[in-house]
Amino acid sequence: MASLSAFWRYGVVKTARKWRAAALSPLLAARGEAAVRSSYGVLMVPNWQDTTFRYCIFGTYGRDLADLLLGYPEDFVFVDIGANQGLYSLIAAQNPRCRRIIAFEPVPATHARLAANVALNDGAARTVLHPLAIADSAGEVTINVAADHTGTASLAGREGSSGAGDVTIRTINAPLVDPLLAGELPMFVKIDVEGLEAVVIAELAKTASFSRVAAIFYEVDDRWANAREIETRLRASGFTRFAKYGRGHHYDVLATRS
Template sequence: MASLSDFWRYGVVKTARKLKAAALSPVMAARGDAAVRSAYGVLMVPNWQDTTFRYCIFGTYGRDLADLLLGQRNDFVFVDIGSNQGLYALIAAQNPKCRQIIAFEPVPATHARLAANVALNGGAERTVLHQLAISDSVGEVEISVAADHTGTATLAGREAGKPSGGGVVIQTIDAPLVDPLLAGELPMFVKIDVEGLEAVVIAELAKTGAFARVEAIFYEVDDRWASAGEIEVLLRASGFTRFTKYGRGHHYDVLASRS
């Protein structure tokens, strides 16, 4: 029964949402440059040429992470690593128990849209934005960016610092520089969507003193270039005991929690 339910939610329904986004986006784009309210209830500046934006508007990503963020009942900090245009940062800000949002988005143009969306939704006073990527080194690197799908921007597949495709220069930081950016006392809920570098990011977070405050991590896995088992071993060594899978096939999400 669970597999049938997953097939319906992550197969049929998600495909239908993608088709809806493709069909209706040209119609909505023709309406002009006014802010658009997404299926998740947050406003976003229009960016119709971008698949990621269209998926945000039409709810293609489903409700899994959105409901987890809105369902938090105790004060927390949301750390959004790979924030893109800020969908989940904006959703987290809808929950009054979310006392702070810390968002990392290194691509300059995408970061500018993130900042505009935060301002549009009135969450700037609780949101700290960093135009940085978390990695295992400090410096400038090129990141592959697809003009029509910003959500696929990736450092994965680099050889000798070179990206697998055309890209832009971004700034990376490692654990010693990340730690002070996460300073505080409240528990943290972390989302990681970095297109194949999830294990690297988690390993760096685990080296920080702030990591003890992380109660849950929602991260993306694609079995074509990431090892779910490797990530789980790393997190279990850091005290995470529960792993819940969301999705099906080779591309899915996992929620890791300490209890």
Template sequence: MANFSDFWQYGVVKTLRKWKAAALSPITAARSSGPVRSAYGVLMTPNWQDTTFRYCIFGTYGRDLSDLLLRRCDDFVFVDIGANQGLYSLLAAQNPRCRSVIAFEPVPATHQRLAANVAMNGGAERTILHRLAIADSVGAVKISVAAGHTGTATLAGRKAQTGGGVTIQTIDAALVDPLLAGDLPLFVKIDVEGLEAVVISELTKTRAFARIDAIFYEVDNRWANAADIEALLRGAGFTNFAKYGRGHHYDILATRS
């Protein structure tokens, strides 16, 4: 029964959402002017040529992470690593229990849209934006950015994507730590297109890591090893791993006991 449920939710339904986004985007784009309200209820700056934006608008990503953020009932800080245009930062800020949002998005053009989206939704005063990527070194590097799909920007060294690269700034654990200073529990989302293990490894080196009680991270078996990431987190005190999705591309929620 569980396998059928996963097939239906992450196979059939998600595919239908993608078709819906493709079919309705030209119509909606032609009819709309100014900010667009997404299926998740937050406003976003129009960016119709971008697949990630269209998925946000039409709810293609489903409700897994959005429900986790909106239903959390204890005080927390949301750390959005690979924030893109900010869907989950915006949603976290809708929860009054979210005392602050710390978002990392290194690509300049995407970061600009993130800032614009934060400014026109509630919670801007509690949101801190960093135009930075977390990696295992500090400096200016080129990131691969695919034309028409900002969500596939990657530092993971995969084959170059159409659209070329842009220069971004990376920081390591030593520079990340002061950015996460505080006392509240941290809920971390990581979506960095294959660099998840590196980001998690850097987080484990910070003093702030002890305050992380949940990490929601993306896995794509074509360029990431889920077993290695789980082993790293288990060694750092995480014991529960819930899978959201099916096939080679899915998400994991790691929590402590």
């Protein structure tokens, strides 16, 4: 029964949302609106040529993380690593228990859209934006960005990267990350960095702030990530519960402490 439910939610429904986005996007783009309200209730600056934007508008990503953020029951800080255009930072800001939002998005053009979207919605005063990527060293590196799908930008060096959209970004590692996360409230961390999740988690684990991380929602693609390796590292840091969201080789995991 569970597998049938997963097939329906992450196979049939998600595919239908993708088709709907493809069919309706040209019609909505023709309106020329200055801001578009997404299926998640937040406003976004139009970016219709981008698949990631269309998925945000039509709810293609589903409700899993959105509902976790909206329903978080105690005061917390949301840390959005790989924020892209800011969908989940904007959703977190809708929860009054979210006292602060710290978003990392290193690609300059995408970061500009993130900033514009934050300005459109409530919560801007609680949101801190960093044009940075978290990696195992600090400096400048090249990242490949697809013009029509910003959500696939990756530092992981996966096969098939064309190099056609290479841009230079800044990276920071644990010693530089730690002061950016300083505080007292528990943190809910989202990591979506297209294959570099294990590296980001390893750097977070080196910080003094990591003890305040209550939950991590991270993406896994079995084609280029080792889910067992990530879980083992997190268990060594005190995380004991792991819930899978999705099916097939590409899914998400919520890790929480006892």
